[in-house]
Amino acid sequence: MTESQARRAYIGSFTAAGGRGVVVAALHPDTGALTPLAATDxxxxxxxxxxxxxxxxxxxxxxxxxxxxxxxxxxxxxxxxxxxxxxxxxxxxxxxxxxxxxxxxxxxxxxxxxxxxxxxxxxxxxxxxxxxxxxxxxxxxxxxxxxxxxxxxxxxxxxxxxxxxxxxxxxxxxxxxxxxxxxxxxxxLRPGSGPRHLAFHPRGDLAYVLNELAPTVTACAWDAADGALKPLAETSVLPGAPAGDAYPSAVVVAPDGRFLWAATRGEDVVSVFALDADGTARLTATVPCGGRWPRDLAVHPSGRFLYAANEHSGDVTWFTVDPDTGLPRRGGSVDVPAASCVVFG
The missing domain is CATH 2.130.10.10 (YVTN repeat-like/Quinoprotein amine dehydrogenase)
Structure with missing residues (x-):
């Protein structure tokens, strides 16, 4: 999918918690802003x-x-x-x-x-x-x-x-x-780590597993010919001990393979990692997710925008990604009750 093709976002939500079901939103190509258009429950x-x-x-x-x-x-x-x-x-x-x-x-x-x-x-x-x-x-x-x-x-x-x-x-x-x-x-993987989600590197020979109970990310080598995943190193998604509950939820890798982002509920932050050629993930920053309880992260196919579906605050926040550092800068948000995921089309 090219940048010009990704002009719609589809947002999932929990109807049992007041969500509208699946929400269709227009996506502004220059700012990344979302405008809800329709929904179905x-x-x-x-x-x-x-x-x-x-x-x-x-x-x-x-x-x-x-x-x-x-x-x-x-x-x-x-x-x-x-x-x-x-x-x-x-x-x-x-x-x-x-x-x-x-x-x-x-x-x-x-x-x-x-x-x-x-x-x-x-x-x-x-x-x-x-x-x-x-x-x-x-x-x-x-x-x-x-x-x-x-x-x-x-x-x-x-x-x-x-x-x-x-x-x-x-x-x-x-x-x-x-x-x-x-x-x-x-x-x-390490006993008690509680792996939740995995994201492959676009190069095809690396994968990153986000662990909900740890809270950490495990870098792995991936051998597609043999169907083998080999854990390499486990790194905290936070710069210090959690202040309270901390439950990582979603992990995405930039389309150019230079950065990785992970969301953590409770702490309500997005962690930014720089990715080295050998697979090493280096934590460089954490930024507020723009709401509460970020259940999902999604990166726009262009790599320019990042989105956090904040379940408990009922919104989707969008960020502009700095191309040199991978640091997300908050652009705005839109109300989506009980938001749970974002995909593009």
């Missing part, structure tokens, strides 16, 4: 979204106890449901991604990943082809009694699907077949 708690530019289809999870995924046809500035929501046969899906002709959903509550076929017109098959159940636990007495799959995405080569599990302190590398995902390799 056709799906409950669409907390995470994924866009397929080739079919003009937007996909959403329904983060409920009887979790589901749904497809919407993007029609101008409106979203039209494309068939009925499809049950994921899992509890509380928190993330989804397109991979190999399927929509994959990470189910936090049940600790599993669901594969749903995507039809040629962008609509979803009525049933999943498979559900891969994670196994294991971690040392945290409340948060790690069972698996909690928090994110799933394809690797840059398109060969593998990678799922991040907070409950088992591990990252799973999977292959996609006719019957869904099969486990290729499981990579253990």
């Amino acid at each position: 056709a799906v409950a708690d669409p907390s995470y979204l994924a866009l397929a530019p080739d079919t003009g289809t937007l996909y959403a999870v329904s983060e409920t106890s009887d979790g589901a995924v749904a497809a919407f046809r993007v029609s101008g500035d409106a979203l039209e449901p494309l068939g009925a929501p499809v049950p994921v046969q899992g509890d509380a899906p928190t993330h989804l991604a397109l991979h190999g002709g399927h929509l994959l959903a990470a189910n936090y509550g049940s600790g599993s990943v669901t594969s749903v076929p995507v039809r040629a017109d962008g609509s979803l098959a009525p049933l999943p082809t498979g559900v891969l159940a994670h196994q294991g636990a971690g040392p945290h007495p409340q948060r790690q009694q069972s698996p909690h799959a928090h994110q799933v995405q394809p690797d840059p080569s398109g060969r593998w699907a990678v799922s991040v599990d907070l409950g088992t302190d591990s990252v799973r590398v999977c292959a996609l077949g006719e019957d869904g995902l099969t486990l290729h390799r499981e990579i253990a």
Whole structure:
């Protein structure tokens, strides 16, 4: 996607907390400012979204106890449901991604990943082809009694699907077949770290895992040929001890690979890292996220703008990124009750 093409933002939110569902917003190409245009609450708690530019289809999870995924046809500035929501046969899906002709959903509550076929017109098959159940636990007495799959995405080569599990302190590398995902390799991270999200470096041989329970980021080497992730170093996302609760939520890498940004709830900051060629992530600054409880971060395809979806204050704040330092400078914000994620199209 080029900068000129990214003129719309799609914002997920929690309808159970007063959100409007999926919000469509215009994106100003010079300032990064957002202007809400329309919304749909056709799906409950669409907390995470994924866009397929080739079919003009937007996909959403329904983060409920009887979790589901749904497809919407993007029609101008409106979203039209494309068939009925499809049950994921899992509890509380928190993330989804397109991979190999399927929509994959990470189910936090049940600790599993669901594969749903995507039809040629962008609509979803009525049933999943498979559900891969994670196994294991971690040392945290409340948060790690069972698996909690928090994110799933394809690797840059398109060969593998990678799922991040907070409950088992591990990252799973999977292959996609006719019957869904099969486990290729499981990579253990530090016990009790609670990995939540992973972002690949655009170079394709590095990945960064954000740990919710630590709070840290783990730099890793990625071998696409072998489907192997190797932890290299773990770095705090904060310059000192947290003043109170600190729960990292989202991590993104700049399109040019020079910077990494991580959001931390509780502290309500965005951390800025400079990335070295060997994969080292050096914390250079933290800035206020512009609201409370930043659940998601998104970087514009141009790399010029950064967005924080602040769930508890109910807004999306945009920042202009300094091209030399990666430092985000607050540009403004727009009210989006119970905001949870931002994607571009």
